[in-house]
Each structure stands twice: as structure tokens, then as C-alpha cells.
Amino acid sequence: MTHTRQHPKGGPQAPATAATGEERELMTGETTTAARRSRCVVLEEFGRPPAVRDLTVDRPPPGGLVVEVRFGGVCGTDAHLQQGKLPISTPVVLGHEGLGVVAELGGEPVTDATGAPLRPGDTVMWASSISCGTCVPCRIHGEPTLCENRTTYGVTIPAGTGPGPAGSWSQYMCLRPGTTVVRLSGGIDPPAAMAFACAGPTMVHALRRRPVRLGETVVVQGSGPVGLAAAALAQLSGAAQVIVVGGPKERLDLAARAGIGDHHLDAVGADGPGPALARALELTGGRGADLVVECSGAPEAVGQGLRLTRRGGAYLIVGQYTDRGDTEVNPHQFVHRQLTVAGSWGFTGAHLAAYVDHLPVLAGRFDLPGLVTSFPLDAAGQALAHVADGSVMKAVLRPS
Numbered sequence: 001m002t003h004t005r006q007h008p009k010g011g012p013q014a015p016a017t018a019a020t021g022e023e024r025e026l027m028t029g030e031t032t033t034a035a036r037r038s039r040c041v042v043l044e045e046f047g048r049p050p051a052v053r054d055l056t057v058d059r060p061p062p063g064g065l066v067v068e069v070r071f072g073g074v075c076g077t078d079a080h081l082q083q084g085k086l087p088i089s090t091p092v093v094l095g096h097e098g099l100g101v102v103a104e105l106g107g108e109p110v111t112d113a114t115g116a117p118l119r120p121g122d123t124v125m126w127a128s129s130i131s132c133g134t135c136v137p138c139r140i141h142g143e144p145t146l147c148e149n150r151t152t153y154g155v156t157i158p159a160g161t162g163p164g165p166a167g168s169w170s171q172y173m174c175l176r177p178g179t180t181v182v183r184l185s186g187g188i189d190p191p192a193a194m195a196f197a198c199a200g201p202t203m204v205h206a207l208r209r210r211p212v213r214l215g216e217t218v219v220v221q222g223s224g225p226v227g228l229a230a231a232a233l234a235q236l237s238g239a240a241q242v243i244v245v246g247g248p249k250e251r252l253d254l255a256a257r258a259g260i261g262d263h264h265l266d267a268v269g270a271d272g273p274g275p276a277l278a279r280a281l282e283l284t285g286g287r288g289a290d291l292v293v294e295c296s297g298a299p300e301a302v303g304q305g306l307r308l309t310r311r312g313g314a315y316l317i318v319g320q321y322t323d324r325g326d327t328e329v330n331p332h333q334f335v336h337r338q339l340t341v342a343g344s345w346g347f348t349g350a351h352l353a354a355y356v357d358h359l360p361v362l363a364g365r366f367d368l369p370g371l372v373t374s375f376p377l378d379a380a381g382q383a384l385a386h387v388a389d390g391s392v393m394k395a396v397l398r399p400s
């Protein structure tokens with residue numbers, strides 16, 4: 001879920017030089033004689049299924065690299081992009097989360113997040129965004145996720161504005177200089193890593209803003225990947241009880257089978273949210289949870305979540321990534337409950353590195369591969385539809 005709302009033409013990455021081979025193809029349909037070609041999923045028109053195109057992969061620039069993508073994650077945000085709910089420029093090669101193998105390095109040395117040199121054949125994940133390091137939020141506020149010029153793979157880099165595909169729904173992808181690249185150890189199962197490829201680092205960031213404390217009762221609103229990442233990390237952080245309020249029931253059952261969450265309450269079934277919210281409150285002894293984490297993305301969840309938080313507790317809002325409009329809340333709840341309320345936006349490479357460090361423990365305790373459904377690259381439209389209607393937990397594309 002690391003994406004930016006800024007218009008890419010305002011950023012420093014906007015094209016200023018002669019057209020690349022890929023750009024010429026998109027403009028004229030002519031092809032060039034480059035060494036590598038890549039089949040890519042390209043969003044050309046909002047509201048339409050994305051197209052599969054064959055694009056050129058040029059040599060990576062110094063400090064950059066080309067990866068052969070093994071998994072390109074499908075995020076709820078991709079469905080919003082396809083529906084035209086975020087202001088981006090098209091055409092764009094989709095995919096902001098991925099896992100792949102280093103195919104080619106642009107000069108030596110190109111290093112991973114720890115400063116160790118990368119080598120062809122290394123299995124890696126990469127941060128979805130690059131912050132500029134020079135804007136006021138980056139330099140003065142120390143908040144790189146709030147960078148005013150953030151470049152996000154699969155979102156803000158229009159096709160044809162670099163050496164090759166800049167999204168992970170592609171056989172090969174070009175990572176630009178400045179990308180945080182995290183090497184995976186041999187013991188990590190790639191599908192397990194992909195289960196929370198975006199949701200995991202998003203929640204690492206959020207839980208640094210308001211950590212789970214030992215013995216706390218935590219309510220998680222939402223049972224998609226972000227909600228399950230919140231619940232799983234809360235359990236690892238020493239929460240005494242984790243209550244997941246979400247739906248539909250199949251998603252809650254899948255969470256239970258994966259070992260994620262202690263209680264699973266259906267708030268979207270025929271009975272509506274009332275009984276689930278009442279049961280959640282009852283499970284907290286009637287006082288409310290120490291920490292409530294909003295991961296549903298539904299505006300009306302916020303008014304409900306305030307009333308699930310105990311007096312003196314904290315409400316952490318993560319799910320409202322897309323602006324779905326205003327909602328009614330009773331502001332008295334903030335004061336009477338003396339709440340600490342925090343929002344959290346996206347993640348940085350540091351949060352991705354922490355997620356990857358946690359993976360052996362996460363995958364050791366929870367059935368992460370069981371959350372993942374794979375689709376071939378050609379079925380990207382189908383994968384998007386399944387993500388949009390919630391019928392799969394985590395979709396991934398397998399380009400190669």
C-alpha cells in the first residue's frame with residue numbers, strides 16, 4: 001500500500017530526454033533490437049482490463065538493476081488504480097510489490113539495504129517507493145513516506161520513461177538507483193514472503209507509530225491482507241488477545257486456519273455489523289480494547305472503532321488509503337475516552353527490511369503460503385477482479 005497521490009509529472013523523475021526504445025514503441029508501434037524483451041501488464045485506460053504488451057528492457061543505469069520477476073503482488077490499491085480512483089498517468093506497467101532474482105547490475109557495485117554487494121542470482125524484494133531526500137518532509141520533518149516527490153513503482157512511473165518496465169507485473173523489471181533492495185535468505189519461502197509483501201511493511205510502519213504492548217487486547221477491523229498482517233504482528237508482539245472483526249466469512253475462516261487472530265467476528269454478513277461489534281466489546285470485558293487497528297478501508301468503520309477502544313486506549317488508522325469520503329463520528333468519543341489516535345501512510349525501505357527480517361518468525365508461526373493464490377501474467381484482469389471482490393486473500397502474478 002505504498003503509493004503516492006502526487007501526480008508524477010510534478011516529480012523529478014519526469015522524462016526530460018529523448019524517447020527510450022520502449023517509449024518509441026508505445027508512441028509508434030515500431031520495435032528495436034534490444035537484448036531483452038519483457039511481457040508486461042500495462043494499464044492503458046481506467047475502467048478497462050489491463051493489456052499484456054511486449055516491451056524492451058534496456059541495460060540498467062549505474063546503480064540500477066534488472067530483476068527477473070518471480071512474483072508480482074496484486075494489492076487492493078491496484079484495483080483502485082484500474083478503476084481510476086487515484087490520480088496517475090497512463091500507460092503504466094502495474095505492480096508495486098514483487099520478488100525476483102537479480103538478472104543484471106548497472107555497474108559495480110550495486111548494494112542491498114545493508115550495503116553488501118548484490119550479485120546476479122540473488123533473490124530479492126524491493127521497496128515500492130523512492131523518496132527524494134531533499135523536500136521539506138524528507139529533509140526537515142524526517143518523514144520519508146510523506147515525500148512530496150515520491151516515485152512509486154507500478155503507480156507513478158509512466159511506461160516508457162526509463163530503461164525498462166517499472167512495475168512488477170512483468171517478466172523483467174528495472175529498479176532505479178536509490179531503490180532499497182532487500183536480499184532474502186535461502187530459508188524463506190517466496191510465497192510466504194509475498195503473503196504480506198505490501199501489507200507487512202505497511203503494518204511494521206504503523207506499529208512503530210503505536211506499538212503493541214505486552215498483554216494488550218487488540219481489535220483489528222478488516223480481514224484483508226492489511227488486517228491479517230496487523231493481527232499476526234500483534235500476536236508476535238505479545239498481545240494477550242487479538243480479535244479480528246471483518247468478513248466475508250470465508251476470509252475469517254482462512255485467517256483462523258492460518259493461525260492469525262484469536263477470535264474472528266463477521267461484520268459483513270446478513271446480520272450486519274451490530275452483533276459482531278457487540279461481541280467484540282464483550283470479549284474485551286465491556287471496556288474496549290487497549291488498541292484498535294483500523295484496516296478495513298470503509299469510512300464507517302472509524303465511528304465503530306472509536307467505540308471499541310477503551311478509555312485511555314489508542315486507535316491506529318491504516319486502512320483508509322484511498323479517499324472514500326467523509327463519515328460521521330461523535331467527537332465526544334475522542335475526549336471522553338481520552339484516546340490517542342494515529343494515522344500511518346505507506347512504508348519505507350527500512351520497514352520492508354524489518355518485514356523481511358521478521359519473515360522466518362512470521363512464517364514459522366502462521367500459514368502464510370495458504371493465504372496466497374497465484375495467477376499467470378495473462379490472467380492479471382482476473383486477479384484484479386478477485387482482489388476487488390475479496391474472493392481471494394492475496395493474489396500474486398507469476399510472470400516466469
Ligand SMILES: [Zn+2]
Pocket residue numbers: 001002075076077096097198199
Ligand atoms: Zn500495495
Ligand SMILES: [Zn+2]
Pocket residue numbers: 131132133134135136137138139146147148149150
Ligand atoms: Zn522528498
